Amino acid sequence: MSHRPWWCARLALPVVPSFQTSPGTRDILPPQAGRWRAFTAQFADIVESAGYECIIPPMFEDLGVFLRLGDATDVVTKEMYDFEDKGGRRIALRPEHTAGICRSFAQHRPTTPWKVWYSGSNFRYEKAQAGRFRQFDQVGIEVLGSTDPLLDVEVITMGWQFFESLGLRNVVLMINSLGDPEDRAAYIEALRVYLESHAEKLSEESRATLQRNPLRVLDSKRVQDKPIIDAAPTIAQFLSDDAKAHFEKVKAGLTALGVQYSVNEGLVRGLDYYQRTVFEYVSTSLDSAQTAVGGGGRYDGLVEDLGGPATPGVGFALGIDRTLLACDSEEVFLLGAPQLDAFIVDVVDGMTALRLADELRAAGFAVDRAYDGRSMKSQMKVADRSGARVAIIIGSDEAEAGNCTVRNLMTSEQSLVLQTEVVTHLASIVGERNPRRNTQ
Structure with a gap:
């Protein structure tokens, strides 16, 4: 029989949990989770004012839906979470929302223009870093059924107005046109020829990218690549007259509308379905390389690729993580924990607190209470820590x-109040609330 040294019994060794979050994921805990919810609610309020309705597509789809993103894109070749289910079907966790929403349109054939907004998680197997996770959340909008360039303007403006509503001031809008598929194909070929003629001067990473997708070379931030990229042909030289007219409008x-923008001819976006208008919102207040907080564009051929009728579309997605990092950097949209109106301290049997809490919550107040039969002193400490305005x-x-005694924890004033009148008395201190249910 072994004996531990006497001092082992006195050490409070930390308990190591059996399981932790998987790499690239994290728990979003209170009060940050409440901030996320407020973020989504504010986004919904803005886009619903323009006629967008909420859609909740599946979190996984047939792998073929997402292969339309482009067989040479990093999303498809490196980052997709795909597997075979028990029925032998090839399934993928969604890496983005647009393809799934276009599949939904092709399946259900709603009337057009179809204006929807969404919020939810996407999944990509990529290196985790600040503002980038393997499970990441986005909000966004999609409009299907119109080629009108002024619809592009509405979509871009919705995102811009949302950033303004958060209080962000250091966000810039970059736009470009990729033209029609024929324009893009001609440009890609010219770009390939140019880059291959300078391949020996490119970084090793960009030379590998060139073989898969020449457009992606333009995304390189490596100093070695910059002179080659700066002198590369631009898409503007290959646009058709129709594409030029669309972009001008x-x-x-x-x-x-007073929306400031800059034309960035190197902006191509990372997915193959884009054509004509593309755009990005970039935060200049973030120190990391991941400065894009959102982006989107027009994808007029995607629904048809998914088996639906030829249907134009345009939309964007905004990253919640990166946008909140930008908010932190600019010290805006800094929401704290929910404010309690009252905390009930009951040192009798707890039944009165149970009844009063239910009555006050029904009247619209935010109310909490202590449990486990704690002493008056212990419960008052909890009340003080809760941030409630009233005990x-x-x-x-x-x-x-x-x-009951109603104590204003801000001023220390207190009054003796009939329990039947506590709703009215609390309202006189913290203000009226909207009832959550009828208590009559």
Whole structure:
């Protein structure tokens, strides 16, 4: 029989949990989770004012849905979470929302224009870093059924107005046109020829990228690649007259609404379905390389690729993590824990607190209470830490007389109030609330 040294028994060794979050994921805990919920609610409020309705697509789809993102894209070749289910079907966790929403349109054939918004998680197997996770959340909008360039303007403006509503001031809008598929194909070939002629000067990573997708070389931030990229041909040289006219109207619409933008001819976006208008919102307040907080564009051929009718579309997605990092950097949209109106302290049997809490919550107040039969002193400490504006105290004398002591924790003033009048009295301190249910 082994004996531990006497000092082992006195050490409070940390308990190591059996399981932790998987790499690239994390728990979003209170109060940050409440901030996320407020973020989504604010986004919904803005886009629903323009006629967008919520859609909740599946979190996984047939792998073929997402292969339309482009067989040379990093998302498809490196980052997709795909597997064979027990029925032998090839399934993928969604890496983005647009393809699934276009599949939904092709399946259900709603009337157009179909304007929807979404919020939810996506999944990509990539290196985790600040503002980038393997499970990441986005909000976004999609509109299907119109080629009108002024619809592009509306979509871009929705994102811009949302950033303004958060209080962000260091976000810039970059736009470009990728033209029609024929324009893009001609440009890609010219770009390939140019880059291959300078391949020996490119970084090893960009030379590998060139073989898969020449457009992705333009995304390189490596110093070695910059002179080659700066001198590369631009898509503007290959645009058709129709594509040029479309882009000019987009720019005119943004100018008419006072939305500042810059044309970035190197902006191509990372998915193959984009054509004509593409755009990104970039935060200049973030120190990391991941400065894009959102982006989108037009994808007029995607629904048809998924077996639906030829249907134009345009939309964007905003990253919640990166946008909140930008908010932190600019010290805006800094929401704290939910504010409690009252905390009930009951040192009798807890039944009065149970009833009063239910009554006050029904009247619309935010109310909490202590449990486990704690002492008055212990419960008051909890009340102080809770951040509640008022403590409602029920001792043996109050319980017997049908009263309670209402103490304003901001001013320390207190009053003896009938329990039947506590709703009215609390409203006189913290203000009226909207009832959550009828208590009559």
